[in-house]
Amino acid sequence: MTAIDLEQKCIDAGLKMTAPRKVILDILVHAKDHPSVEDVYERAKERDASISMATVYRTLGLLDELGLVFRHEFSDDQHARYEVSSEHHHHLIDLESGKIVEFQSQEIEDIKLKIAEELGYELVECRLELYGKKLNAK
Amino acid sequence: MTAIDLEQKCIDAGLKMTAPRKVILDILVHAKDHPSVEDVYERAKERDASISMATVYRTLGLLDELGLVFRHEFSDDQHARYEVSSEHHHHLIDLESGKIVEFQSQEIEDIKLKIAEELGYELVECRLELYGKKLNAK
DNA sequence: TTGACTGCAAATGCTTTGCACCATT
């Protein structure tokens, strides 16, 4: 997903494409990590010092509502972390370094659907996070 | 697990068994839901009006550190929710009623261990939450 | 006795909001 794609989705959703939003969208699309609101704010200020924290919060909130970003709250730290919605995946958090590894698993997808159905529910969403320590770290 | 069991675990861990703690432990053991700090506080006040919110926070924090309770942060609401640690299980949250259904699955346990190992990690902890809507609600 | 525990109130820290001004459409 490019920044242009994301901008278009926002426009389609009825949002005005302002300068602060363009900066924030670009930061999100290019982030290789899972930045916190504070992180996004710091990066945004480098490009436009006038951008305020409030705008970052409001923009991330809107994007989350629209489903264009995912908001994570890893039990690791206190801060919410964001990433642009793309292919469905889950996270493994390295308890020592805080590093986040993404993974997918068709097996998990199948089982969670099955479990929800067995319980009498239609699965709408799901959160799976693994927390671990690196093996034979040498 | 009875309140006595839990009290003993706290004593073994070196905690002093005070009146406020006894009340809180009893509330947790008998809770059939997943009470928030506020919930525990409200229930505690019914038995001893002098118990303070700070003590509830401190006690739940200690119990969490000792691994005697689990702290959950469902994406549903803002409040942390607690439950006494017992058999390992996961949760399905009813998006409409907020009801929480517990479930276990050996398949999930096997797969998550396998995934962690494949990624080069020793699994220490894991969070799996399903969010759904009740099927054919009639 | 004494270190741990408690209630209280103040302090924190992340997030939200009211408001007046400004920019996109």
Add this chain to the structure above:
DNA sequence: AATGGTGCAAAGCATTTGCAGTCAA
């Protein structure tokens, strides 16, 4: 022109903490 967006500062809220008094061991 109209509506939605922005920065700023103040307000909110869940949670934490300093402190002096209290209590379990």
